[in-house]
Amino acid sequence: MSDIRTLGEFIVEKQSDFPHASGELSSLLGSIKLAAKIVNREINKAGLVDITGSVGGQNVQGEDQQKLDVYANDKFKAALEARDQVCGVASEEEDEAVAFNKELNRNAKYVVLMDPLDGSSNIDVNVSVGTIFSIYRRVSPVGTPPTEEDFLQPGHQQVAAGYIIYGSSTMLVYTTGNGVHGFTYDPSLGVFCLSHENMRIPKDGRIYSINEGNYIRFPLGVKKYIKFCQENVPEDDRPYTSRYIGSLVADFHRNLLKGGLYLYPSTATHPSGKLRLLYECNPMAFLIEQAGGLASDGQNRIMDLKPTELHQRVPFFVGSTNMVRKVESFLEMYPDQE
Numbered sequence: 001m002s003d004i005r006t007l008g009e010f011i012v013e014k015q016s017d018f019p020h021a022s023g024e025l026s027s028l029l030g031s032i033k034l035a036a037k038i039v040n041r042e043i044n045k046a047g048l049v050d051i052t053g054s055v056g057g058q059n060v061q062g063e064d065q066q067k068l069d070v071y072a073n074d075k076f077k078a079a080l081e082a083r084d085q086v087c088g089v090a091s092e093e094e095d096e097a098v099a100f101n102k103e104l105n106r107n108a109k110y111v112v113l114m115d116p117l118d119g120s121s122n123i124d125v126n127v128s129v130g131t132i133f134s135i136y137r138r139v140s141p142v143g144t145p146p147t148e149e150d151f152l153q154p155g156h157q158q159v160a161a162g163y164i165i166y167g168s169s170t171m172l173v174y175t176t177g178n179g180v181h182g183f184t185y186d187p188s189l190g191v192f193c194l195s196h197e198n199m200r201i202p203k204d205g206r207i208y209s210i211n212e213g214n215y216i217r218f219p220l221g222v223k224k225y226i227k228f229c230q231e232n233v234p235e236d237d238r239p240y241t242s243r244y245i246g247s248l249v250a251d252f253h254r255n256l257l258k259g260g261l262y263l264y265p266s267t268a269t270h271p272s273g274k275l276r277l278l279y280e281c282n283p284m285a286f287l288i289e290q291a292g293g294l295a296s297d298g299q300n301r302i303m304d305l306k307p308t309e310l311h312q313r314v315p316f317f318v319g320s321t322n323m324v325r326k327v328e329s330f331l332e333m334y335p336d337q338e
């Protein structure tokens with residue numbers, strides 16, 4: 001029992017990593033932890049209670065909104081508002097950024113950007129889903145409502161980021177810029193326990209993760225890279241293995257542990273790809289770099305991109321350093337769109 005370290009204990013222990021933030025960031029991460037437990041409880045019951053399926057409308061992304069998208073969005077928002085450390089949130093499921101109006105919230109220093117339920121189309125078929133979060137210090141003055149500028153900061157300004165994976169077990173993985181740490185939820189105790197301290201992604205991997213159904217629409221460099229992965233070159237450990245769940249969190253988590261590359265390129269019909277820079281790519285980019293890997297849009301470091309709008313999409317290549325470099329070199333070598 002003595003060597004169990006809970007997420008709460010670990011965060012307090014690491015507080016000195018934030019000399020200027022004292023307990024604020026701990027309290028903020030505490031609200032994320034609480035909402036994660038509530039969402040986890042509901043996801044575990046999906047199929048038994050009336051929580052699966054669509055709400056019958058679309059979100060601002062033009063996607064069918066699932067009941068659990070809305071549920072998770074509400075729970076994370078409520079938990080973040082309750083603790084007074086956050087002045088506003090932006091979410092995949094909200095058209096505009098939401099400002100919290102209580103005075104205590106207006107005096108808060110942080111904004112949170114989130115994908116409350118990632119992979120939501122997988123929920124009805126009992127496949128892993130997740131939550132992704134990204135935390136910034138506001139740039140607008142404390143005491144005023146947050147502004148667009150607070151939410152459109154480049155990824156390298158993140159102070160913390162992480163995800164929860166509701167998988168065969170539930171885990172919370174986060175970084176505050178001092179490595180990546182993973183905690184597994186023990187439902188009987190109701191606590192997240194440290195299980196993966198200082199996670200590192202192997203520099204080389206042999207898993208590639210992409211929705212190959214879109215092959216015909218991919219840029220030429222990506223098509224050539226896929227063929228490279230499939231070539232029979234035993235001395236280079238090829239062909240690689242293809243693994244694609246369709247939940248970014250789950251695909252990312254596997255590749256983080258085993259080494260690999262996740263790709264969501266531009267396509268002929270979606271020139272900026274599908275994934276959202278602020279809710280999906282930036283937080284995953286922060287995590288992967290902290291774990292020793294890379295995240296790129298094919299040419300540029302994801303965390304150096306200057307966001308221009310809240311729901312901006314971007315091509316995304318994330319994973320083992322040498323695999324990201326390799327796909328970038330293919331895109332440079334074959335610059336044609338198709």
Ligand code: AHG
Pocket residue numbers: 063092115117118119120121211246247248249274
């Ligand atoms: P979300 O459920 O938050 O809208 O995200 C879905 C994303 C991501 O989780 C996944 O990797 C990707 O969409 C899958 O897209 P395809 O179905 O086009 O492969």
Ligand code: MN
Pocket residue numbers: 061063092120
């Ligand atoms: Mn969605």
Ligand code: MN
Pocket residue numbers: 115117118119248280
């Ligand atoms: Mn998502």
Ligand code: MN
Pocket residue numbers: 069092115116117118119120
């Ligand atoms: Mn989502």
